[in-house]
Amino acid sequence: MSGESILKVDKLTMRFGGIVAVHELSFAAERRKITALIGPNGAGKTTVFNCITGFYKPSGGTIRLTHDDGRQIALERLNDFRIAKQAKVARTFQNIRLFPGMTALENLMVAQHNALMRASGFTFLGLIGVPTYRSAEASAIALATEWLRRVNLLDRADDAAGNLAYGDQRRLEIARAMCTEPALLCLDEPAAGLNARESAALSELLLSIRNELGTSILLIEHDMSVVMEISDHIVVMDHGMKIAQGSPREVRDDPKVIAAYLGTDEEEAIAVMESGS
Numbered sequence: 001m002s003g004e005s006i007l008k009v010d011k012l013t014m015r016f017g018g019i020v021a022v023h024e025l026s027f028a029a030e031r032r033k034i035t036a037l038i039g040p041n042g043a044g045k046t047t048v049f050n051c052i053t054g055f056y057k058p059s060g061g062t063i064r065l066t067h068d069d070g071r072q073i074a075l076e077r078l079n080d081f082r083i084a085k086q087a088k089v090a091r092t093f094q095n096i097r098l099f100p101g102m103t104a105l106e107n108l109m110v111a112q113h114n115a116l117m118r119a120s121g122f123t124f125l126g127l128i129g130v131p132t133y134r135s136a137e138a139s140a141i142a143l144a145t146e147w148l149r150r151v152n153l154l155d156r157a158d159d160a161a162g163n164l165a166y167g168d169q170r171r172l173e174i175a176r177a178m179c180t181e182p183a184l185l186c187l188d189e190p191a192a193g194l195n196a197r198e199s200a201a202l203s204e205l206l207l208s209i210r211n212e213l214g215t216s217i218l219l220i221e222h223d224m225s226v227v228m229e230i231s232d233h234i235v236v237m238d239h240g241m242k243i244a245q246g247s248p249r250e251v252r253d254d255p256k257v258i259a260a261y262l263g264t265d266e267e268e269a270i271a272v273m274e275s276g277s
């Protein structure tokens, strides 16, 4: 990788009692690129995500996020709320966490709650009367509508999120994260449970987020067709450590990577090896 990094993880370690889930892991994610974190089950990927997004406090190491203006933020010192708000890091989860009883549009409006509250001056009078609130509300609706269009759900705006097809819910979750206008978008297995057509739509969406909006993306994914198609850089973990990194081609041809996958799940090993053929 030669470009400028948005995220630098240095010697990250996470212990749970006697278990070392992540051991002195270092890697960087480039600005306006898609970086994938892959590895067999239990390699430590989600733990890394939880450290980056403030759900866990790391046992050791540093995580630096650098904004466009050069401002650096030490993520390991902040909680999840501050990481989302100040550092502008958004994430999705392995299991979908939409508000199922709210409409698709409402889910995207809730994501903009912070901006709307700021515009209200945090007062009830602000909510009902102040023009700045009304203009912020109009902007929030415009942004939500734009994202519904981008994820092809404009005609489902008023449907409960819980009634959408699984693949639609996955894309709505990404839209919700994007409505916070993040500097870094972290996606934990966004293709899990998707069929081939839905996976292709997901790849297209993530490429458009990178290409058209320039958002940096960090991705955990088991679906090798998605990983190999869209990633600019891949970091491979096994047993809490980095065992390889590079372009999709470099990683696919790396014997250490093939051995790590062969050691655990035959289907995944075959997927890694066949992904480029």
Ligand SMILES: Nc1ncnc2c1ncn2[C@@H]1O[C@H](COP(=O)(O)OP(=O)(O)OP(=O)(O)O)[C@@H](O)[C@H]1O
Pocket: 016, 019, 020, 021, 039, 040, 041, 042, 043, 044, 045, 046, 047, 048
């Ligand atoms: N809260 C926790 N308490 C104790 N051990 C944990 C905790 N979270 C993760 N671990 C352990 O840390 C190791 C790494 O788990 P992690 O979920 O990060 O792996 P992963 O690569 O994301 O796996 P998968 O691909 O299956 O989601 C595993 O041995 C797991 O059991």
